[in-house]
Every structure is written in C-alpha cells, then in structure tokens.
Amino acid sequence: RWLLIHIEIQSQPEAAFPYRLAMYHFHLRITYARPVLSLAVLGDDNLHWRPDRYVDDVLGLRLELIYPMVKLVDFREREEEVRQSQNPMAVLVRAHLATLDTRHDLERRKAAKLALFRDVLRLGYTGDELRQLFSIAERFMTLPRADYDEFRATVATELGAQAVEIMNSFERYGLEQGLEQGQGNLTLRQLTRKFGVLPEDVTAQIRALDSEQMLELAESLLDFTTFADLTAWLAENPPASATDAGE
Numbered sequence: 001r002w003l004l005i006h007i008e009i010q011s012q013p014e015a016a017f018p019y020r021l022a023m024y025h026f027h028l029r030i031t032y033a034r035p036v037l038s039l040a041v042l043g044d045d046n047l048h049w050r051p052d053r054y055v056d057d058v059l060g061l062r063l064e065l066i067y068p069m070v071k072l073v074d075f076r077e078r079e080e081e082v083r084q085s086q087n088p089m090a091v092l093v094r095a096h097l098a099t100l101d102t103r104h105d106l107e108r109r110k111a112a113k114l115a116l117f118r119d120v121l122r123l124g125y126t127g128d129e130l131r132q133l134f135s136i137a138e139r140f141m142t143l144p145r146a147d148y149d150e151f152r153a154t155v156a157t158e159l160g161a162q163a164v165e166i167m168n169s170f171e172r173y174g175l176e177q178g179l180e181q182g183q184g185n186l187t188l189r190q191l192t193r194k195f196g197v198l199p200e201d202v203t204a205q206i207r208a209l210d211s212e213q214m215l216e217l218a219e220s221l222l223d224f225t226t227f228a229d230l231t232a233w234l235a236e237n238p239p240a241s242a243t244d245a246g247e
Contacts (some may be wrong), residue, residue, distance in 0.1 A: 022054035095140040208239035
C-alpha cells in the first residue's frame with residue numbers, strides 16, 4: 001500500500017490558491033485511485049495569509065478539504081533552533097527567510113550568506129551534502145556580479161580553502177549560460193501565474209534580458225502587485241543588448 005504526497009509551494013498570497021490545491025488533490029486521487037496527502041508550504045511574508053482549507057458550499061452540499069499548512073516566516077521565532085539544526089531543510093528555510101529579509105539590502109544579504117556558509121561548515125556536513133547546501137544558499141541569496149566577486153573574496157579570507165573549493169564546484173558564473181534559459185522560463189511562469197498570459201512584446205522583452213537582469217527580475221517580482229509594476233520595471237531595466245545598440 002502506498003500514498004501520493006502532493007506539496008504545493010506558494011510564494012505570494014493568491015485568492016485562488018486553496019481551489020488550485022484542491023483541484024490537484026482531486027485530480028491525483030481520481031487518476032491514481034490512491035490516498036493523497038496534500039501539503040501547503042507558504043513562502044510569502046504576509047503574516048495574516050494562512051489558507052488551510054478549501055470549502056465549496058452549494059444548496060446544502062458542503063465539500064471541505066482541510067490540509068496541513070506550513071508558513072515559513074513562522075520559523076523566524078525559532079531562529080536559533082533553525083540555526084543549530086542538522087536537518088538540511090533548515091538550511092533551505094534559513095536561506096529563504098534571509099532572502100526575504102534582505103531584498104533591498106545587499107550588505108545584509110552578504111553578511112547573512114556568509115553566516116549561513118559558516119554554520120553549514122560548522123555543522124559537520126561533508127562532500128556532496130556541503131555542495132548541495134551551499135548551492136541552495138547560492139540559488140536563493142543571489143548577488144549582482146560585483147557584489148558576488150566581493151563576497152567570494154570574503155569567503156576565501158574568512159572561511160578558507162574548503163569553502164572556496166565548494167564554491168568552485170558550482171560556480172555561478174561558470175554555469176550562467178546553461179542556467180540562463182531555465183531561469184528565464186521559470187521567471188516567465190511565475191509572472192504568468194501572477195498576471196495571466198503576458199503580451200508577446202512583454203514576453204520578448206523578458207527573454208532579451210541577460211542572466212543578471214533575469215535574476216534581478218525574479219527577485220523584484222516578489223514586490224509586484226499589478227501588471228503596471230512589471231512594465232515599469234522593464235522600462236527602467238531595458239535589455240542590455242538594447243542599451244548597447246543605443247550607445
């Protein structure tokens with residue numbers, strides 16, 4: 001006997017989220033005819049948004065799906081416990097929260113990232129575990145190129161050769177071209193989920209962004225509340241190729 005585990009991760013409040021989770025749950029249950037455990041992981045920083053059920057009530061017919069829900073910002077109250085935990089998921093949670101907390105402060109981000117690297121080394125992880133955990137922090141806590149180079153130098157000075165060797169194994173800028181298309185597709189999916197199908201000219205603008213701009217857009221979209229926010233961002237951050245052509 002086996003069951004399906006369905007995890008729905010949501011990074012921002014969305015009224016339709018409970019409905020979508022419920023539809024996936026029922027689809028899996030019908031398709032596989034097996035028990036399904038649906039879980040919600042909420043990565044936004046809205047303390048009041050905590051959907052934990054889907055309810056459909058029509059003329060006396062009531063359908064209710066209550067699902068376990070984890071709100072990642074709640075772990076801020078357990079900061080020291082998370083910091084000392086040897087569960088790899090604690091590193092993911094810590095990196096995510098640090099990313100939220102430092103969206104507009106690169107100096108704080110560099111300090112938080114260095115502290116996370118230091119703790120990962122201290123907790124006794126080895127080999128592939130270290131590389132994977134450093135990679136998680138790297139993917140969450142992105143930095144512009146100049147700040148990344150400065151951060152890398154600080155890692156070499158304060159954490160030593162082991163940390164530098166681990167960073168070399170997944171060097172962000174060595175992988176940039178391979179990751180660029182994947183990052184662009186992911187960002188477009190996130191924007192489509194948030195605003196619906198995007199106009200072709202907007203999609204073309206986004207695809208023309210270079211890898212660093214794409215990372216900045218992926219982070220900025222957390223703050224977008226309307227489609228106008230996206231178009232304003234694109235107007236302020238034209239593709240590097242267009243800027244070069246204009247010069």
